[in-house]
Amino acid sequence: MRKKSFPLFDTLNVTFLSLFSLAVLYPFWQTLVLSFSDANNASTLGFHLWPDQWVTDAYQFVFTFQNIMVAYSNTIIRTVIGTALIVTCTLLTAYPLSKKDLPYRNYFTAFFLIAMFFSGGLIPNYLLIKSLGLLDNRLALILPGAVNVFSIIIMRNYLMTIDKGLEESAFMDGAGYFKILTSIVIPLSKPVIATVALWAAVGHWNAWFDAMIYIRDPSKTVLQMVVRQMMVALDLSQTQFGGGGMSNANLLLSNVRAATVMISIGPIILIYPFAQKYFIKGIMIGSLKG
Template sequence: MLKTRLSIFDTLIVFFISLFSLAVLYPFWQTLVLSFSDANGVSTLGFHLWPEQWVVVAYRFVFSYQNIISAYLNTIFRTVIGTALIVFFTLLVAYPLSKKDLPYRNYFTAFFLITMFFSGGLIPNYLLIKSLGLLDNRLALILPGVVNVFSIIIMRNFLMTIDKGLEESALIDGAGYFKILTKIIVPLSKPVIATVALWAAVGHWNAWFDAMIYIRDPQKTVLQMVVREMMVALDLSQTQMGGGGMSNANLLLSNVRAATVMISIGPIILIYPFAQKYFIKGIMIGSLKG
C-alpha cells in the first residue's frame, strides 16, 4: 500500500515538473521558431512548434544593421576582459579577508559593505570617468565594476570553509601565500569562481546604460545599445525596413525582435549549462558561512 502511494506521488511529481519545464521552455522555443519563420508563417494564429519554412531573412537584416558587427565584438571584448578582471580582483580581496588573523579585518569588511548601500550617484561617477580621461573609451565599461563587493563576500565566505590545515602544511613546506593561492586555493574554489564568473559575464553582456552615458563613438558601443536603437527605429507601418530593401512581405517586426533576442542571449545560454554544476554548489556554500 505504501509503495503504491509513493509510486503515485512520484508520478505526480514527474508530471508537474515536466509541465513546469514545458512552460519554461516553450517561450524560448517559440522565439527561436519565430526568428526562423517568414511573414506568412507568423501571420497565422495559433501555436508554432515548427516553422512552415526555415528562413534566415531576420538574421540577415539584423546583421546588416549598421555597427552591429563591431558592437558584437565590443560586447565580447567587454565580457571576456571584464569577467577576468572581476574574478582576479575578487580573489585578491576575498582571500586575505577570509583570514581571521588579518589585522583590522572587521573594519575592512565593514568598509566594503558600506559601498553596497551607499554610492556617489550618476553625476559623480560621470565626473570621475571624465577626470580619468575614460570618456569614449572601452575601459570606461570595464574598470568601474572590477571590484564587486557582493561577489567578494560570497567568495570570502566560501574560502573560509576550506580546511586551514592545507595552508598550514604548505607554509611549513616553504610555500608563500601567493603560491598557496594559485596552487591550492584556486583549484579548490572552482565552484565559487564559476559562480562569480557567470554573474560577471551575464552582467557585462546585458549592460547598456553605461555605454549610453560614456560612449560617443558608434564603433565603440555595445550590442545591447545597437539592439535598442534598432528596435526603436523599426516600425510596422513602414513598407521598407531600414536600408536593406526587405519588405513586410518577407519580414515582420516580430521576426526581427525574435532574431535579436536569440542573438543577444545565445552565448549566455550556451555557457550556462557548463557552469551550472559549479554555480549551484558555489552559491550555496558561499552564502552560508559568515
Template structure:
C-alpha cells in the same frame, strides 16, 4: 538475474512534474526561435507555432545588416571576456585576505566595503571620475568602473572561510606562501563559487548598455545592446509614424508581424552566447565543495 528497477508512484509523479516544468521553461525560448524564422503569414495565425512551414532568415539578415552591428558584437565579446576576468581576479584578491580572521583591521575594511555597496555617489560623480581619469570614450570606461563588486567579494570571502584551515596549515609547513596557497590550493577547491561569480559577471557585461550610452561617443566602440536598443527604438518610431514596418510600405498585418520577427531575432542573437556558455558552468553549481580534499 537482476530485475528492472520499479519506480514508486512518488518517483513517477516527480519525473512527470520535472518534464512539465522543463516544457514550460523551454517553450518560450523555442517559440521565440520559431517566430524569428517564421513566415509572417504563418506567424499571424492563432495558436502556437511549434515548427515553421519555411525557415526564413530574413529577420537575421536585417539585424546583421543594421549599422555596424558586427563591430558592436566583437566589442561586446571583448568587453565580456576582459570584464569578467578582472571581476573574478579582483574579487579573489580582495576576498582571500578578508577571509583571514587574524587580518589587521579586518572588520573595519569589511564595514568600509559594505558602506560602498549600499551607498553610491550617483551617475554625475561617476561620470566626472571617469572623465578626470582620461577613460571617457575608451573601452576601459566600460570595464574598470565595475571591476570591483562588493557583493561578490562578500560571497567569495564567506566561501573561503568554509575551507578547512588544516589544508593551509599543511601548506605553510611545507614552505608555501600565501600566493602559492591561493593559486595552487584555494582556487582549485573554489571552482563552484568562481564559476558562479564568473557567470554573473559575464551576464552583467553582456547585457549592460547604460555605461556605453553615457561614456562612449565613438560608434566603433559601442556594444551590441546599444545597437539593438537603437534599432528597436527606430523601428517602433517608424511604425508609430506611418503604420508600416521595416522599410516602409503599406500598413498590412504582414509588415507588422515582420517587426515581431525582427524582435525575436534580436532576442536570439543577444542571448545566444550566454545560453551556450551556461551548460559548461552549470556543473560547478552542484559539484561537491570539499569532496576528496581531505583524507582521513
C-alpha cells in the same frame, strides 16, 4: 531495510517539474521558431512548435544593421576582459578577508558592505569618469565594475570553508601566500569562481546604460546599445517592411525582434550548461558560512 517508495509523490513531482520546464522553455523555443519563420507564419495566431519553412531573412536583416558586427566584437572583448578582471579582483580581495587573523578584518568587511549599500549616484559617477579622462574610452565600461562587493562576500564565505590544515601544511613546506593561492585555493574554489565569472559575464554582456552615457564613438559601442537603437528605429517605422532583396517574402517586425533576441542572448545561453555544475554548489556554500 528496504526504503519505502512514494509512487504518488514521485508522479506528481515529475508531472509538476515537467510542466514547469515546458512553461520555461516554450517562450524561448517560440522566439527561436519565430526568428526563422516567414511573414505568413509569424502573422498567424496560435502555437508555433515548428515553422513551415526555415528562413534566415530576419537574421540577414539584423546583420545588415549599421555597426552590428563592430558592436558584437566590442561586447565580446568587454565581456572577456571585464569578467577576467572581476574574478581576479574578487579573488585577491576575498582571500585576505577569509583569514580570521587578518588585522582589522571586521573593519575592512564593514567598509565593503557600506560601499555595497550606498553609492554616489549617477552624476557623481559621471563626473568621476570624466575627471579620470575615461569618457569615450572602453575602460569606462570595464573599470567601474571591477570590484563587486557581493561577489567578494560570496567568495570570502566559500574560502572560509576550505580546510586550514592544507594551508598550514603548505606553510611548513615553505610555500608563501601567493603559492598557496595559486596551487591550493584556486583549484579548490572552482565552483565559486565559476559562479562569480558567470555573474560577471552576464552583467557585462547585458549592459548598455553605461555605454549610452560614456561612449560617443559608434566604433566603441556595444551590442545591447545597437540592439536598443535598432528596436527604437523599427518601432518608429511600419510594422511590415520589405526583405530588401533577400527573398520574395516580407518580414514582420516580430520576426526581426525575435532574431535580435536570439542574437543578443545566444552566447550566454551556450555558457550556462558548462557552468551549471559549478554554479549551484558555489552559490550555496558561499552564501551559508558567515
